[in-house]
Amino acid sequence: MSGIVFEGVSHDFGAERVVEDVSLDLRERRVGIVGANGSGKSTLARMINGLVAPTAGRVLVDGLDVSREARAVRRRVGFVFTNADNQIVMPTVREDVAFTLRRHRLDRADAATRVDAALARFGLTELADRPAHRLSGGQKQLLALASVLVAEPGIVVADEPTTLLDARNARRIARYFADLDQQLVVVSHQLELLEDFDRVIVMEHGRVVADDVPGVALEAYRTLIS
């Protein structure tokens, strides 16, 4: 039952229809979503962990209905936002990563081990005691990733995680994505980030207009916007 399933999902903000009858069965390990500004990508991605509820249809994560079991779903889905600044809660890097585990009620030593491992994995060990809000944009995004992944979610959804980063940091994030064991859904305008993914979905006016391997789907998207 593992994977993300959209069943006839629509969404509207007031009068405006933003997502229109989308049905998808996402089981691939790396799924990319592309599309023009305002085409409904973020809205679709947010539905995966219940930040937005569909007005029609339903979304299932590992067989769980997101609108009914949002709490359980959020434990499986980690969400990375575009602007890491809004994701940072605690004053120092280490504390912010540890903050995620507060709800897990692990014992102290266990939690510390996991936090240290997450910091090391994203190259943040040196910065552990630095004020989180004074990191550079790229370091903040790495921190956001560490804070999400320390909870070991089975699925990671990222909405334009590299948009605010320079080319080097964007490549760095791409490398971490490549090494990830989790299922990954990434919304991006940086098409090269999605080139080695397993599947790419193209959105236009709230609908899925292409859904294929990256080579084919990205080509379709390039034609669409040219």
Next chain:
Amino acid sequence: MIGVFHPGTSVVHRAPALLKLALLAAFVTATALVVSLPWLGAASVVVALLFLVARVPARAALRQIVPILWLLAFAMPVQVLFGGWEAAGVMALRLVIAVALAAVYTLTTPVSATLDAMQTLLRPLRRWIDADRVGLALALAIRCVPLLADLVREVMEARKARGSEGSLLSLAVPVIVRSLRTAEHLGEALTARGFDD
């Protein structure tokens, strides 16, 4: 309180936050009760020793203490005039000691340790107060200070770039709108991290 924590391994760093808070309260109360200058002088020496033991860089320590010295530079003459030298000295020393002690505490204690200590303190009241929630609210309040400072700076810069300096409205409106948006995003991020009740 924000970003002033100075990591280290001294006894002062390693002491539990709860103990440090208790000692801080006791020491400050004691200095408030003592009226003799020599005793307060001795207390100042103890505080200075604490800074040495904690090995906090002088610059970081001074940044915490200098503001109160400015305040005293204005308050002292008035006190001397009305209460005499001795009363003024006692008041000044008390204030400096209290501020310096608070500085030792914040410089050597990570915020999360303070939050934990506070949750421990609130535990007996758990029937009425959700300690986790109070801790989260405090953490967010602390987080909002740099967030708001950045926001105001960005809006000021944008205002300058567009040549609309001067009008208070052109500062207040975008700051308020963006604060609300930031609050919304922060809320979403918390929800996504499982703090959704």
